[in-house]
Amino acid sequence: MALINENYQKLQAGYLFPEIGRRVEQFISSNPDKKVIKMGIGDVTRPLVPSVINAFHEGVEEMAKSESFRGYGPEQGYSFLREIIAGNDYQNRGIDISADDIFISDGSKCDTGNIQEIFSSDSKIAICDPVYPVYADTTVMSGKTGSCQPNGYYDGIIYMPCTRENGFIPELPEERPDLIFLCYPNNPTGTVATRDELKKWVDYAEKNRCIILYDAAYEAFITEENIPHSIYEIEGAKKLAIEFRSFSKTAGFTGTRCAFAVVPGELTAYDKSGNSVSVKSLWNRRQSTKFNGVSYPVQKAASAVYSEEGKKEVAEVINYYLGNAKIMKESLTASGYEVYGGVNAPYIWVRTKDDMKSWEFFDKLLNEANVVGTPGSGFGPSGEGYFRFSAFAGRQNTVEAMERIKNLR
Numbered sequence: 001m002a003l004i005n006e007n008y009q010k011l012q013a014g015y016l017f018p019e020i021g022r023r024v025e026q027f028i029s030s031n032p033d034k035k036v037i038k039m040g041i042g043d044v045t046r047p048l049v050p051s052v053i054n055a056f057h058e059g060v061e062e063m064a065k066s067e068s069f070r071g072y073g074p075e076q077g078y079s080f081l082r083e084i085i086a087g088n089d090y091q092n093r094g095i096d097i098s099a100d101d102i103f104i105s106d107g108s109k110c111d112t113g114n115i116q117e118i119f120s121s122d123s124k125i126a127i128c129d130p131v132y133p134v135y136a137d138t139t140v141m142s143g144k145t146g147s148c149q150p151n152g153y154y155d156g157i158i159y160m161p162c163t164r165e166n167g168f169i170p171e172l173p174e175e176r177p178d179l180i181f182l183c184y185p186n187n188p189t190g191t192v193a194t195r196d197e198l199k200k201w202v203d204y205a206e207k208n209r210c211i212i213l214y215d216a217a218y219e220a221f222i223t224e225e226n227i228p229h230s231i232y233e234i235e236g237a238k239k240l241a242i243e244f245r246s247f248s249k250t251a252g253f254t255g256t257r258c259a260f261a262v263v264p265g266e267l268t269a270y271d272k273s274g275n276s277v278s279v280k281s282l283w284n285r286r287q288s289t290k291f292n293g294v295s296y297p298v299q300k301a302a303s304a305v306y307s308e309e310g311k312k313e314v315a316e317v318i319n320y321y322l323g324n325a326k327i328m329k330e331s332l333t334a335s336g337y338e339v340y341g342g343v344n345a346p347y348i349w350v351r352t353k354d355d356m357k358s359w360e361f362f363d364k365l366l367n368e369a370n371v372v373g374t375p376g377s378g379f380g381p382s383g384e385g386y387f388r389f390s391a392f393a394g395r396q397n398t399v400e401a402m403e404r405i406k407n408l409r
């Protein structure tokens with residue numbers, strides 16, 4: 001008899017975005033004349049930039065000729081891309097990360113989920129509340145938790161509330177975790193961690209022998225000076241942190257698929273007898289066994305993000321989104337909302353008025369302003385009473401949506 005992995009049955013039904021989709025579809029079918037503006041899901045809208053497209057085409061052409069055709073590539077990614085990343089994202093910033101520490105993948109979603117399997121299934125995981133739902137759900141799938149409690153917390157996960165009271169930066173947990181997920185710039189709150197904040201986490205992880213899983217998917221949106229772009233800017237982090245980066249939001253690769261994980265050679269965890277083991281060698285084994293690499297044209301396209309032209313073009317797109325964020329922040333503030341984020345991230349995190357519930361605000365916004373956002377409670381219980389707007393809509397739609405919200409009663 002084939003038994004299922006019953007951990008899947010612990011997952012809360014109705015993942016956030018399908019539920020949003022259902023409500024929007026229902027609204028549109030009963031109000032076909034209304035123009036709905038979507039500022040919900042975190043997906044980019046601007047096309048790939050010309051340098052990336054050119055490189056992508058070149059890659060495809062190479063695959064069409066027997067002299068330049070390529071079959072399986074290295075599971076870790078082509079060294080031309082790993083070298084460019086190490087040089088541009090790390091060494092140029094004075095961070096000693098080598099190409100050898102970089103593992104190219106088809107997404108940070110998979111990486112942040114898959115990384116868990118190289119750690120013990122008894123590992124205690126700490127996550128921020130609210131945050132990108134993938135960390136909690138993959139923790140549940142991997143059998144590290146009990147069931148979901150009425151308060152929305154899974155037994156066995158250490159939750160670290162991020163609220164306006166703590167500036168959306170979590171306190172150090174009282175219970176000692178083994179693995180700590182951090183995400184900066186943050187999805188959904190749009191907040192960043194300063195150097196001092198990150199140092200606090202690195203010191204804590206060192207003292208307690210934890211590993212930090214640092215998701216920096218929105219690194220390219222950092223505009224303020226002195227905000228770390230990488231956890232490895234903090235001394236000692238190479239011994240205890242894995243960093244995840246993605247071309248998805250940086251360069252519009254959500255539908256093209258390319259990302260990378262940095263697993264430094266110095267990073268160690270322990271076996272039951274207390275011997276230290278290289279985490280990089282385990283991840284290399286995992287990837288070599290279960291992954292066959294990202295397609296050559298895609299890796300070629302990703303490498304063009306680092307060309308002189310590519311950098312300029314990609315920065316323009318990011319500025320476009322950040323321009324939307326600025327408009328949203330100003331307009332929502334003027335409309336009397338408490339507004340967070342939007343300066344170093346493409347997300348605006350808004351507190352609803354009069355403690356209105358997130359889903360109630362969702363329905364009001366959809367019905368009265370025909371604008372779609374994301375209920376904060378969908379990112380964790382502490383997101384209740386908040387709402388996330390993404391800056392990825394077109395400029396005109398952004399302006400129009402803000403106008404409609406201004407006129408809400």
Ligand SMILES: *Cc1c(COP(=O)(O)O)cnc(C)c1O
Nearest residue numbers: 107108109132187217246248259
């Ligand atoms: C969008 C996003 C990612 C990127 O996922 P990909 O699989 O690389 O597209 C990772 N982390 C967070 C927090 C995100 O919002």
